Amino acid sequence: MGVKSNVADGEGVLVARNILQAERRDFVDLVPNDRPRAQPMRGFDACYTDIVDYIIRCTHRIWDERDVGLIYTHYTHDCVVYSSTGTTYTREEVVQNTIQRLFMLPERRGMATQVIWSGNEDDGFYTSHLVTGTGRHTQPGIYGKPSGRTYTARTIADCLIHENRIYREWLVVDSMAQVVQIGLDPQVYARDLAHSYFERGLLAVDMGENGRLIGQYPPASEPDLSLAGNEVERETLEWLHDVHNRRMFGRVKRAYAPTVAYHGPLMKELNGHAAITHQIVGLYAAFPDGFFLPQHICSVPSEEGGTKVAVRWIMEGHHLGWGVMDSLGAPTGKRVQVMGMSHFHVKEGRVVEEWTNYDEMSVLMQIKLAQMADKTAIDEIEIPPEA
Template sequence: MATKGTNGSEKGAGAPPAVLQSERRDFVDMVPTDRARAQPMRGFDPIYTDIVDYIVRCTHRIWDERDVGLIYSHYTHNCVVYGATGTIYNREDVVHDTIKRLFMLPERRGMATHVIWNGNEDDGFYTSHLVTGAGRHSQPGIYGKPTGRSFVARTIADCMIYENKIYREWLVVDSMAQVKQIGLDPQAYAEELARPYFEKGLLAVDMGENRRMIGQYPPETECDTSIANTPEEAEVLRWLHEIHNRRMFGKIREVYAPTVQYHGPLMKELYGHGAVTHQTVGLYATIPDGFYIPQHICSTPCEEGGTKFAVRWIVEGHHLGWGVFEDLGAPTGKRLQVMAMSHFHIRDGKVVDEWTNIDEMSLLMQIKLAQMVDKDSAVLSDDI
């Protein structure tokens, strides 16, 4: 899908209203009932006035108003939903998964923190929707018997949308935050997640080197900026490459404001250069051979000043050290793929806020699956 297009943020005399932003608005202002359509949206239901209204309102209608059947008019029959712990390949499974989660966490409410987007009605739209979900574990389900404990956790959902229907979606849920807050054992839960894959023969595959470095050459000095839509997005990709792939962690002091706030996994709220540096170093302490690969970037000017950027990325490597993911335990050498998303608020040339979502539970699940394969292989060898 081509993702270049107007972000609808500029507003001149006689122009339609600007596309909504969620940061400074109450929910009722984000889903207006008497607002003119703010941008061309061919094929979208008349209720939606712009793409932010669409993603915020339809999420609320499905999850909070319980109109699960809207999935049939808001997802294609062959939609693909990529999650950190598994992938869904059709609309009916999206319906089933939604119903299961609504039953298990009936009090959960997902509040839009912000939506970063690009696109247009001809090429389709891309949205990156950061949600802060709060609720209580009051019913049985995939988390086991209800504990009655409450939780707060962040989710980022990236969606590709064309004429009212989502046809591709990426979900990164901070499920480790949920699991810990409601009092479950992360190790046992990760085994439960891994076992169905193992029993189906969907085994972990170690692909060897990830090509961050070719042979004995150092990492590439220049990064690929072909996914950027603007010069500013290209610049973000350059300093991310410098920090993550060239391991120039000192660059953080250059591109982040001294007062930066870091909103991280496990609902971490940290401040300053030192905190951001420690979290970044901790990622590569866990996965020293990790290769940072941005997969998508988009941006929108922000009413609070500056611009907000959304980056969907993965890191591929092996669990070779101790780092910020304490539940992974001692290094196992197992291959890991981190599926993650980050939102950056850049003002006056500096990052003033970063929101990063990584599902640590998916990393633990990958290790458990690989260990199950090892154990099974050992048993087979003993039987021969």
């Protein structure tokens, strides 16, 4: 039950390990009761049979079975969680945030769509966990008075794990999809979210050039391949660099299969080369100086054929145009950072399916925050008295 994933043993010889995959299995098969341990996992609780079982099962136990206290045995005390709307630095904050969201969205269910991973028991594991969450807004909280409306949104959580504990996490929740579906005004919600940061003195800072262009030089012709661990990962980084940083949008036709399916933010569903190209062009129409920077990549063989590849990335640029993020409106010139994650299913050298997640609400909040800082600066300028 699962695909054979190649893992190096102590002598450097590749040995087969029978690791679970989420895509074609019912939940009860993903959290088995009598399955023997499928890979070495020193320090992990006995109920976990492999790293995929671990991330799916512990997430379910905490969020669906409401055993929030498991966070104390599954996160380090100083775990850092980077999200698209802020960073937390303690385990206790993870506990508090979990309780608040469980109260606000008690009917939410997060279903594992897929898990792409790398690592071993000595170095630690890295997991990229794609979740499709459904629920209903029935209680008060950060979304205001309950609307009773339902929603569906994707989340991708990347975790670094060692001996049963997550010590670093990157979290991209498509909160814009949730906000829109439950009937809130995105502009008002983003303004209120920005104001909470503004009151704490967290102001947006425009740092100028972002690294894509240095002075008058063109973009680098070659990507940084140091993150890659195999040929599929190297090829993925190469075409991502060509398309996103060199703006060679025509490369889409070679990198993607003609029948590619794209699952994007706001539960967007697209198909084919033209739609994929338009989506990418629209991103850089909004941020023409945008710099795409991969931060991590890993991959696993897929029992559906081919390879699943996970890429964590950021895009930095200035809001200088109109593009795919409708809520941003007219260009503001403000600097933003888009935190994103993508999963690619690659067969015979081409992407046949893509899941990409970033939070448009985070970008809108950054713009609102920068505008608040501008207004404060103007208000603080002393106007000399008339002569």
